[in-house]
Amino acid sequence: MSAALLTAAAAASEEPTVQLTSQTRILAALIAIAFMALILELIRRDSLQERFSVVWFVAGLGMLAGAIFPGLLTAVADLMGVRDTNVALFSIILLLLLGLTLNFSVIMSRQAAQITRLAQERALEKAREQADAAGNDGQTASSRRETPS
Amino acid sequence: MRTLVFIPAWNEADAVAGVIAGVRDHLPDADVLVVDDGSTDATAARAAEAGATVASLPFNQGLGAALQTGYLYAVRGGYDFCAHLDADGQHPPAEVARLLEEVRADRADLVLGSRYREAGGGDQSAETIVGEDYEATLSRRIGISVFRFFLTLATRQRFTDTTSGMRAANRRVMELFSENYSPDFAEIESLQLAVREGLRVEEVPVRMLERVGGASFLTPVRSAFFIFKGMIVLLVGQFRPRTER
Numbered sequence: 017m018s019a020a021l022l023t024a025a026a027a028a029s030e031e032p033t034v035q036l037t038s039q040t041r042i043l044a045a046l047i048a049i050a051f052m053a054l055i056l057e058l059i060r061r062d063s064l065q066e067r068f069s070v071v072w073f074v075a076g077l078g079m080l081a082g083a084i085f086p087g088l089l090t091a092v093a094d095l096m097g098v099r100d101t102n103v104a105l106f107s108i109i110l111l112l113l114l115g116l117t118l119n120f121s122v123i124m125s126r127q128a129a130q131i132t133r134l135a136q137e138r139a140l141e142k143a144r145e146q147a148d149a150a151g152n153d154g155q156t157a158s159s160r161r162e163t164p165s
Numbered sequence: 166m167r168t169l170v171f172i173p174a175w176n177e178a179d180a181v182a183g184v185i186a187g188v189r190d191h192l193p194d195a196d197v198l199v200v201d202d203g204s205t206d207a208t209a210a211r212a213a214e215a216g217a218t219v220a221s222l223p224f225n226q227g228l229g230a231a232l233q234t235g236y237l238y239a240v241r242g243g244y245d246f247c248a249h250l251d252a253d254g255q256h257p258p259a260e261v262a263r264l265l266e267e268v269r270a271d272r273a274d275l276v277l278g279s280r281y282r283e284a285g286g287g288d289q290s291a292e293t294i295v296g297e298d299y300e301a302t303l304s305r306r307i308g309i310s311v312f313r314f315f316l317t318l319a320t321r322q323r324f325t326d327t328t329s330g331m332r333a334a335n336r337r338v339m340e341l342f343s344e345n346y347s348p349d350f351a352e353i354e355s356l357q358l359a360v361r362e363g364l365r366v367e368e369v370p371v372r373m374l375e376r377v378g379g380a381s382f383l384t385p386v387r388s389a390f391f392i393f394k395g396m397i398v399l400l401v402g403q404f405r406p407r408t409e410r
Contacts, residue, residue: 132233135222135230136234
């Protein structure tokens with residue numbers, strides 16, 4: 017029984033690792049180049065701010081590197097203990113995207129808070145103007161002016 | 166001693182003027198501010214006609230942001246006490262006056278009007294309030310009891326009306342809420358926050374009326390979602406760091 021298991025394990029370890037075909041590599045390289053060109057174009061058209069483009073450029077370069085040097089990906093797959101390079105690739109991409117979307121949620125939350133505060137400040141400013149103009153007794157108006165922001 | 170009464174209002178053009186008039190009747194010394202939360206109807210105009218100062222948010226931000234705007238106005242205006250009530254006519258201004266008395270007497274930092282707490286002893290002002298008594302729908306009652314349970318668990322203090330939008334506060338509460346107020350879960354999280362910060366929070370039994378205009382935004386599905394969200398907010402709130410003051 018144990019002998020059978022051992023031979024099965026040995027056979028499994030001798031099984032060749034699954035590599036990317038050269039066809040997928042060419043396709044990936046082309047997509048990576050097109051992707052980076054798109055990023056550049058978006059920046060040029062002011063549709064994307066530079067500070068948000070960095071992470072996408074890094075992603076594009078990573079894609080290109082993976083396509084040109086397949087050894088890189090195999091090494092990472094070995095490190096992860098994954099025999100199929102494609103599975104390693106998908107896992108990495110999935111994790112990166114997860115991190116990226118979370119990052120966007122954090123940015124969105126911060127901006128939502130900033131927008132709310134901005135709206136409140138504007139509303140308060142207008143209200144104070146109105147209160148001052150309506151000339152609530154002079155005392156009230158002056159004490160309001162004493163405490164700006 | 167200056168007092169601000171503010172009224173968060175979102176598309177309450179029919180009811181807001183009446184509420185303002187009521188506040189002026191019962192609290193003649195208080196300044197009245199209407200926080201118009203991006204209304205698309207004539208709420209802001211009606212409020213200004215009725216003699217209130219109006220702070221108009223440029224777009225609808227939700228109740229939490231509207232209430233925080235009121236607290237901010239109170240802090241910057243140098244008010245000593247503030248109170249807020251709903252714009253739909255559910256909250257009798259006479260009851261708001263009673264809440265304010267509690268904070269003015271320094272018996273609590275934050276006072277809530279509760280529909281469900283039994284009145285203890287002679288309740289003088291309640292008799293003079295004219296209107297149909299408030300009756301909660303089933304989904305609302307379920308939600309309220311769930312929140313009541315979890316908020317009591319989180320704060321170790323008994324609350325009966327966790328979503329009450331009729332409150333009075335002193336300077337300490339104003340300063341806390343003007344900086345830390347959840348935009349999503351205004352009523353409940355603010356209570357948790359206040360108790361965690363060591364403020365004295367108290368409930369006072371009040372009468373509430375059926376709304377004059379508009380309809381409740383709660384459907385059963387929304388209620389379920391609302392309850393679920395509230396539980397997460399409360400859970401997260403337990404692990405939030407205390408502010409240094």
